[in-house]
Amino acid sequence: MGQELNGIFRYQKYISFFRIRFVAGLQYKAAALAGIVTQFVWGALELLMFRAFYEAYPAAFPMTREALSSYIWLQQALLALFMTWFLENDIFNTITEGGIAYELCRPADLYDMWFFRSMANRLSKAVLRSFPILIFASFLPMPYGMRLPVNLTAGFWFFITVILGFLVVVAFCMLVYIATFFTFSPVGVRMVAISVVEFFSGAVIPLPFLPDGFRQFVEILPFASMQNVPLRIYSGDINGLEIYARAGLQLFWLIVLVGLGKWLTAVALKRVVVQGG
């Protein structure tokens, strides 16, 4: 009862996860540096590939080249926020090796605790890695460089939908973690989940490049509520009233995924078995 009354303060404990994650993240400077370099090279390769497309048949290009460049650089910079393959092995190990025993000794809701922990993990990585990429990309010549959002509204809604998209990603990953309670090995679920999401979220190629008909279907799926929305709002590819519709859809999927995750956690905990004695 006291828990509910204390309102915001009950989240203090979850916020602490950010701190420890951030501190832990700082321990791996070499990893961060390697990540930055990889993402920069990857982004450059993607841009070159799309350049080839563009030169072959400019009329069929569904986005402006500037919009595409911003899309790719933002995607690389915010990789840690949006990539579903950025899963925490710690959480899988906790379930498969029995560390769950300690997690359940804590006066905190398991789903909330892991949700915040995943957020903390991704945010701390993103903070360390995004700025060098963004700064570097903004100095590149057009049409290959980063530019500012098309207008103030786009900037504002980019910010809102980044947060929503980020939460949808975390909520989705929570389902992957929770599935491990039922399958005992995370490998299968992980592989299927990652390959499906990579494609349908626009991580491999932006969704506007998909063929008509199929594209409309994909854009309703929860995966399109991840990076697809904020990255395209930023560059003006999504604009006007469509912004509200997309943001609304993000909110819808967020609620559905969190609800499903909480329910599955409750089911899993009733039959939890602590592995390894």
Place this chain on the structure above:
Amino acid sequence: MIEVQHISKTFQVSRRNAGFSEAFKALFHRQYECIKALDDISFQIEDGEMVGYIGPNGAGKSSTIKVLSGILTPDQGTCSINGRIPWKERIAHVNEIGVVFGQRSQLWWDVPVIDSFELLRDIYRIPKNRYNNNLEELVTLLNLKELIRTPARQLSLGQRMRCEIAASLLHSPKILFLDEPTIGLDAVSKIAVRDFILEQNRKHKTTVILTTHDMQDIETLTKRIILIGKGKILMDGSLEHIRKRFSNNKKLTVEHNGKRINPCDGMALCSSSNQIATFEIDLNKLSVSDAISHINKQVEVNDISVESSSIDEVVSNLYHQYQI
């Protein structure tokens, strides 16, 4: 107060024989066996008691601890700890308990221990004053001053265990569950941990429930023992009581000048060499003083010592008698 009534818990265990063909068969038809980890367990523990929970491997000790700490939901039975049902009111319940699983770690692997402590402070919402006092006390008693600034991965097992125990006590729990807290520790660390647990119980009236295979732990820490085997409680009583009941004999070592000592009834010669002889005396038949006077009649005694059988022997007798 802890009240456990008729708790049962069954696990499904998949079993198969070795070999490729068996593995292939199991792919299509997996065989499960039901293992009764806990079978109608009942006991009661008062505030401030220290109880040793013993039994051979796989007896159900850890499962009991997990039920009591709200991690596992039993199939049947009820349990009330300070008026709460652990698995139903888990979050309120765990605020008042501390748990150490000797085989697992609750510290964050990569960061200094003190960072983990501060995370726990926020998770348990320990008021600043209380946290600082507790931390200072734990650091002094467990000698952690240097250790808490080291990443957990760089600590030795004994050092880490001391930190783990401290981590479980930061929120001043009323009840402490220790699941093999001295596993793998050297003699010095073991004694440090034991002294510390005794001190906690004396000073803060912490209820302690301890599972262990180290009988020295039991001997120094607990007065009461609960013996569990194959999921059932076999015995619940004081250490003295068990000692009397399960090993009513003493060991007598004599250093003498004579040649040979003939044992009388109730006395059995265990070993004899170079004028040192060891006898086992059955106290049901013969008192220690009668045995000594019997020996004195035969030889001139230089030195004599009397020992009770060790707690390890008592417990192994116990396991043997209950066939577990």
